[in-house]
Amino acid sequence: MRKMALLTAVVCLISCYGMNAFGQTSHFVGPSKGTTNGAASGPNHMNNMCSSTYTAAAHMCNVDEFVLTAALGSNKAMWAQPRFSNCYADSGAPTICYENGLGWDTPSAISATCNEWRSISGSAGPFTGTTVSNVSTTGFSVSDTEPCSNVHYIACCSPEN
Numbered sequence: 001m002r003k004m005a006l007l008t009a010v011v012c013l014i015s016c017y018g019m020n021a022f023g024q025t026s027h028f029v030g031p032s033k034g035t036t037n038g039a040a041s042g043p044n045h046m047n048n049m050c051s052s053t054y055t056a057a058a059h060m061c062n063v064d065e066f067v068l069t070a071a072l073g074s075n076k077a078m079w080a081q082p083r084f085s086n087c088y089a090d091s092g093a094p095t096i097c098y099e100n101g102l103g104w105d106t107p108s109a110i111s112a113t114c115n116e117w118r119s120i121s122g123s124a125g126p127f128t129g130t131t132v133s134n135v136s137t138t139g140f141s142v143s144d145t146e147p148c149s150n151v152h153y154i155a156c157c158s159p160e161n
Contacts, residue, residue: 031153038148050156101142
């Protein structure tokens, strides 16, 4: 039980404060230079679009990185990776997770990634993905129902200034 509590504390420390596994804080640096649909050959391609726009350390933001660091902006929708800040399972109850901007929900409800960022539609489709935007009045908006066929910029984050 103590090991689980320690693991939960470490996971929260990393995810709740926007740090990556190396203890670096990543922050929103801007949209990618180009646009893509939600099935752009996977997250590696999206990360490469960010690193070619900014620096080698830039990557597709997860929702929490974006929500915790985005400033008021242009209302431009951008693809982002879902992030589970806090997930827990009570004995006999389903696992529930908290993601900034989406609140409490089941893991499947907040893990929209255009079928692993590789499919626009399929037998279960059409698929949807996660987008974020820095809204000029409220600071941010998060959606996990964006059709994967839509074309958007990618929200880019980096641990570098």
